[in-house]
Amino acid sequence: MVLKEPKYIIGIDLGTTNSVLAYTGTEAAEGEEPRISVFPALQIVEPGEAKPQDLLPSFLFLPSSHDVPEGSLSLPWSRGNADLAVGEFARKRGAELPFRLVSSAKSWLCHTGVDRSRPILPWDSPPEVKRISPLQASSLFLEHFRNAWNHEMAADDSEARLENQEIYLTVPASFDAVARELTAEAARSAGFLNLTLLEEPQAAFYAWIESQAEKWRKAIKVGQSILVCDIGGGTTDFSLIQVSEEDGELVLKRVAVGDHILLGGDNMDIALAYTLRGKLAAKGTKLDNWQFRGLWQSCRLAKERLLNNPGLEEEPVVILGRGSSLIARTIRTELTRKEIETAILEGFFPKTEITEYPREQTRVGMREMGLPYEADPAITRHLARFLNRQVLENGRETAVAFPTTVLFNGGVMKSALLRERLLQVLRNWQDQGNVVELPSVDLDLGVARGAAYYGLARRGRGVRVRGGAARSYYIGVETAMPSVPGVPTPMKALCVVPFGMEEGTEAELRGREFGLVTGEHAQFHLFGSTVRKEDRAGEVIEDWSDEIEPVTVMETLLPATEVEGEEKVVPVWLKSIMTEVGTLELWCVSRDEERKWKLEFNLREQEKKQG
Numbered sequence: 001m002v003l004k005e006p007k008y009i010i011g012i013d014l015g016t017t018n019s020v021l022a023y024t025g026t027e028a029a030e031g032e033e034p035r036i037s038v039f040p041a042l043q044i045v046e047p048g049e050a051k052p053q054d055l056l057p058s059f060l061f062l063p064s065s066h067d068v069p070e071g072s073l074s075l076p077w078s079r080g081n082a083d084l085a086v087g088e089f090a091r092k093r094g095a096e097l098p099f100r101l102v103s104s105a106k107s108w109l110c111h112t113g114v115d116r117s118r119p120i121l122p123w124d125s126p127p128e129v130k131r132i133s134p135l136q137a138s139s140l141f142l143e144h145f146r147n148a149w150n151h152e153m154a155a156d157d158s159e160a161r162l163e164n165q166e167i168y169l170t171v172p173a174s175f176d177a178v179a180r181e182l183t184a185e186a187a188r189s190a191g192f193l194n195l196t197l198l199e200e201p202q203a204a205f206y207a208w209i210e211s212q213a214e215k216w217r218k219a220i221k222v223g224q225s226i227l228v229c230d231i232g233g234g235t236t237d238f239s240l241i242q243v244s245e246e247d248g249e250l251v252l253k254r255v256a257v258g259d260h261i262l263l264g265g266d267n268m269d270i271a272l273a274y275t276l277r278g279k280l281a282a283k284g285t286k287l288d289n290w291q292f293r294g295l296w297q298s299c300r301l302a303k304e305r306l307l308n309n310p311g312l313e314e315e316p317v318v319i320l321g322r323g324s325s326l327i328a329r330t331i332r333t334e335l336t337r338k339e340i341e342t343a344i345l346e347g348f349f350p351k352t353e354i355t356e357y358p359r360e361q362t363r364v365g366m367r368e369m370g371l372p373y374e375a376d377p378a379i380t381r382h383l384a385r386f387l388n389r390q391v392l393e394n395g396r397e398t399a400v401a402f403p404t405t406v407l408f409n410g411g412v413m414k415s416a417l418l419r420e421r422l423l424q425v426l427r428n429w430q431d432q433g434n435v436v437e438l439p440s441v442d443l444d445l446g447v448a449r450g451a452a453y454y455g456l457a458r459r460g461r462g463v464r465v466r467g468g469a470a471r472s473y474y475i476g477v478e479t480a481m482p483s484v485p486g487v488p489t490p491m492k493a494l495c496v497v498p499f500g501m502e503e504g505t506e507a508e509l510r511g512r513e514f515g516l517v518t519g520e521h522a523q524f525h526l527f528g529s530t531v532r533k534e535d536r537a538g539e540v541i542e543d544w545s546d547e548i549e550p551v552t553v554m555e556t557l558l559p560a561t562e563v564e565g566e567e568k569v570v571p572v573w574l575k576s577i578m579t580e581v582g583t584l585e586l587w588c589v590s591r592d593e594e595r596k597w598k599l600e601f602n603l604r605e606q607e608k609k610q611g
Contacts, residue, residue, distance in 0.1 A: 011451025017233030020448035041148040043087030047072035060102035061090035095297035107234035108134035110179035142190035163191040168451040173199040174260035197582035201228035201239035204409035207450030227403035232410035233265040253466040256390040272299040468500035476525030496576040499533040507537035515569040519560030
């Protein structure tokens with residue numbers, strides 16, 4: 001069967017707060033520049049009313065039969081009465097009924113402390129409320145795009161259906177191998193098989209290149225490091241892109257990626273909710289936990305309106321009251337611009353020194369299994385740690401230069417006030433050095449547009465940023481030494497994926513054999529590092545201090561060999577593959593190469609094997 005050439009290249013930004021789909025044709029007339037467009041997705045905006053909008057808010061509303069009129073959530077592709085809403089109406093109605101609202105699904109998708117394939121959202125909702133998994137929620141957002149696209153763009157053309165196109169789906173650069181695999185699985189569940197994952201900061205940079213045409217070569221110069229500062233609804237991502245020269249041409253390479261920082265607009269919304277709860281309490285109005293969650297969602301809407309409209313000084317906030325009747329009184333207050341500046345500017349972007357790292361706090365011994373937000377909300381201190389790790393080493397600069405140029409991305413950075421504060425902090429760290437801002441295309445739409453441009457670049461119709469694996473990966477290898485009572489057997493880290501390993505490539509580690517436990521349950525430890533960029537595939541690290549962090553532990557039972565008399569511990573060599581999609585595969589190959597075992601760090605596969 002000969003596969004037909006896709007008609008479109010699709011870029012999808014699956015965001016914490018908003019999702020966006022951009023597209024361009026795979027063919028262009030001679031001399032014609034490719035045109036990238038944003039697809040307005042049809043969605044419910046009010047009961048019984050649907051409109052196409054560029055942004056698809058990443059919210060799911062799971063109503064009861066009393067919450068909305070029957071049939072009011074149906075869309076042209078719905079079969080019968082739709083039982084959930086995705087997008088604008090979900091966000092608005094969910095702010096009033098937060099226990100029926102699924103939000104921050106992307107943050108939950110990378111939360112290692114929960115089973116992300118189990119129905120756990122809305123988190124902490126009453127037992128009678130329907131729940132879905134973070135994996136399913138992510139798939140439903142993508143499925144909504146598929147249905148909206150096929151209704152509008154492929155009604156009379158099956159070749160134009162979204163699932164038949166070349167799709168580039170963005171993920172945070174700090175997503176580890178498991179979170180990437182789960183994102184890919186969500187996409188496959190939505191019917192997307194021709195899929196590639198792309199880091200969001202790179203996508204933002206591609207959007208900037210596309211907007212500049214050939215002028216980008218004059219805006220940056222050899223030796224520069226460009227900081228991509230991506231602060232979205234759920235995460236903060238830092239990346240460094242280095243500008244170098246090869247054969248007289250400018251070359252761009254992503255040389256550093258920060259840790260996964262669960263800190264963003266969600267945290268700021270909570271901070272504003274606490275501010276308003278205190279203001280209401282001072283006037284004698286106390287809110288219970290249910291109302292506080294509603295206040296949190298309402299603060300999100302008010303904050304966005306204030307930050308997007310510099311002329312506004314305050315925005316009303318309404319919370320449903322609690323009472324014995326179904327229709328209770330509402331509680332009203334307002335969020336002011338000054339409260340935003342105090343809570344967000346000073347709380348999340350304080351002026352700090354380059355030597356100030358995130359502050360550690362003594363943890364309470366027992367805590368709820370909610371999202372593991374960062375203990376220190378000061379983004380500037382997290383940025384200081386990133387730059388000290390990647391640029392400054394023991395007080396001296398490494399081969400990566402201190403950034404003199406910044407590209408901002410993420411909805412939080414739409415505020416000129418916040419962008420200027422971060423630039424001031426960076427200039428102070430450079431002793432009033434000249435740190436400039438690259439003009440962002442659109443902080444809401446840029447990532448999706450950049451993903452579509454990346455698809456063009458892969459076809460030779462654009463500029464490529466060299467990237468590869470965003471971190472080095474290691475498999476834990478138990479040390480062969482006698483047991484000591486009370487002392488766990490030491491574990492070494494075997495590098496299986498070096499930093500920057502390109503997608504679609506593999507590494508064979510034939511130089512050394514290891515013993516693979518088969519026929520019984522065993523644990524496999526996967527580690528990662530964003531700072532050890534010199535390790536090579538096959539290198540064994542015995543002492544890694546704080547430079548290598550756990551990613552996940554998979555417990556599974558690998559089938560025993562059928563060779564008579566062979567021990568359960570089989571000599572193997574390893575082969576690692578960075579797939580074209582951007583996920584990790586690890587193969588254990590027997591000495592005779594006739595038997596292979598695949599270690600796929602995929603939580604759903606792990607669950608099946610254990611079951």
